[in-house]
Amino acid sequence: MSKKYRCIDCGKEYTFDYTEINPDIDPEDTEKFTKMVYDYKKTLNFPDETNICLPCLKSIKTKKNNYNKNNEHQNIVNVSKEYIEQIKNKFAKEENELKEYTESEERKQISELDNLKKEVDKDEIELNNLLLELEKMENEESKFCDEFRNLEIKLYFAEMNKANYAELMNNYEAKIQKMNYNNIFSELFQISFSEKYGTINGCKFCDPYISNNYDSINGGWGYVILLTKLLSIKYQFESTKYDLIPEGNFSKISSKNENVDYEIGISDMTRTMEKFNKSMEMYLEYLNEFLEFLINEKKIEIKGDDVCPKISGNTINKKSIHIEEGKDKVLDNWYQCMKYLLTILKFLICQVLNEEKKFYG
Numbered sequence: 001m002s003k004k005y006r007c008i009d010c011g012k013e014y015t016f017d018y019t020e021i022n023p024d025i026d027p028e029d030t031e032k033f034t035k036m037v038y039d040y041k042k043t044l045n046f047p048d049e050t051n052i053c054l055p056c057l058k059s060i061k062t063k064k065n066n067y068n069k070n071n072e073h074q075n076i077v078n079v080s081k082e083y084i085e086q087i088k089n090k091f092a093k094e095e096n097e098l099k100e101y102t103e104s105e106e107r108k109q110i111s112e113l114d115n116l117k118k119e120v121d122k123d124e125i126e127l128n129n130l131l132l133e134l135e136k137m138e139n140e141e142s143k144f145c146d147e148f149r150n151l152e153i154k155l156y157f158a159e160m161n162k163a164n165y166a167e168l169m170n171n172y173e174a175k176i177q178k179m180n181y182n183n184i185f186s187e188l189f190q191i192s193f194s195e196k197y198g199t200i201n202g203c204k205f206c207d208p209y210i211s212n213n214y215d216s217i218n219g220g221w222g223y224v225i226l227l228t229k230l231l232s233i234k235y236q237f238e239s240t241k242y243d244l245i246p247e248g249n250f251s252k253i254s255s256k257n258e259n260v261d262y263e264i265g266i267s268d269m270t271r272t273m274e275k276f277n278k279s280m281e282m283y284l285e286y287l288n289e290f291l292e293f294l295i296n297e298k299k300i301e302i303k304g305d306d307v308c309p310k311i312s313g314n315t316i317n318k319k320s321i322h323i324e325e326g327k328d329k330v331l332d333n334w335y336q337c338m339k340y341l342l343t344i345l346k347f348l349i350c351q352v353l354n355e356e357k358k359f360y361g
Contacts, residue, residue, distance in 0.1 A: 009056035158250050185349040189227050191342045198339035200224060205338040207331070208276075208323055209269055218249040218265040224345065225251040225264065228287065231348055237293050242286045253282045269325075277322045281314045284321060287344065300351045308347045309340040316340040 004013045190201055197204045203220035206213045226246040232238070245252040245261065252261040264279040266272055288311040294300045302308045309317045319337040 005051040005053075007051060007053035007056055009052050012053060014053035158247070185227065185230065185352055189223060189345075189349065191346045191349075193339055193342070196335055198335075198342040200227075200342060200345075205335065205342075208266055208273075208334075209325075209331075211269075214266050215249065221264050222246065222248040222251045224341070225253075225283075227345055227349075228283075228290070231352070232290060234352070235290075235294060235297070235299055237290050239286050239289050241289070242282055244283075244286065253279050253286070255282065273323060273325065277314075280321045284311055284314060284316070284341075287311060287341075291344075294348075294351075300348070309343055311344075316344070 004015055006013050192199045194204075197206050199205070200220050200223045203216050203223060204213075205217055205220050208214075208217055225244050229244045229246050232244070239256075241256055243254040243256065245254055249265060250263060251265070252263050254261045262275065262279040262282060264276070264283060266276055269276075291300075291302075291308075291311070295302065312318070314321050316337050317340050319333045319340060321334065321337045321341070323331065323334050
């Protein structure tokens with residue numbers, strides 16, 4: 001007979017009906033099934049001596065399973081909520097970090113844009129300055145090119161005049177070698193006077209304020225410088241202050257003290273009048289020194305101003321050789337002064353002629 005037990009849960013008597021637990025196991029194997037029940041109770045944490053019927057045991061197991069399932073579900077819910085909260089926190093943190101990063105990057109980019117704008121403004125200012133400098137350089141270059149072209153033109157005519165006067169000088173030298181006692185000065189330099197102007201070799205010392213007269217005046221001075229230079233060479237005279245450089249219309253007077261050449265000519269009266277006056281004054285100093293040399297060397301004899309006009313400073317017979325703008329009376333003085341100057345040169349030519357006549361009998 002099966003042993004009877006009283007269930008501590010429902011109070012009923014029961015026997016172990018093992019077929020309800022596992023009908024596939026042999027019911028006769030009581031020891032084995034006893035152990036199964038024991039293990040079954042143990043999984044439910046019942047003490048070994050506890051008597052409980054199988055329905056109660058199953059009921060408790062089901063409740064526990066349900067409890068465990070409910071706990072598992074709650075745990076899952078709790079874990080899910082926690083995980084969701086973590087995700088939310090993570091996303092919130094990432095969102096904040098992203099926001100801070102975005103704002104930081106935005107500020108950084110704005111700062112970089114400001115710096116770039118400042119650099120662009122600075123570059124634009126530098127570019128404008130460079131453009132102004134370039135425009136200035138282009139203007140200077142254009143001015144330089146114009147001046148260079150003008151210099152080329154002047155140089156061309158100067159070279160032409162040098163060549164012409166070099167040829168003229170060669171002709172003079174050839175004629176001098178062929179002549180015996182003939183006065184080459186009177187033959188080569190024709191000096192004449194009108195009521196108003198003096199003329200040498202067809203070059204008239206007329207109104208210097210008319211540009212068409214420049215060639216005539218400059219040519220006249222070229223002949224004056226050449227004649228004076230030839231006379232100086234003949235009498236072996238050398239000035240202590242100046243030297244004469246015959247170059248036709250571009251003849252010059254060289255200042256030994258200043259080491260500067262002054263062109264005795266006119267190209268634009270409004271710009272060269274002061275230099276023209278200066279060079280004419282220097283020539284008078286040279287001529288006066290030459291006359292004093294001839295007198296001291298007893299090459300000439302001057303008996304009165306009516307024979308040879310007298311030089312004093314920048315005047316001849318008290319007529320100034322300077323030209324002053326807008327003063328017709330002073331311009332008349334210049335005309336007269338130039339006639340006096342040619343008179344002195346003609347006087348020197350006559351002295352040479354008389355000297356040669358004495359020498360040759």
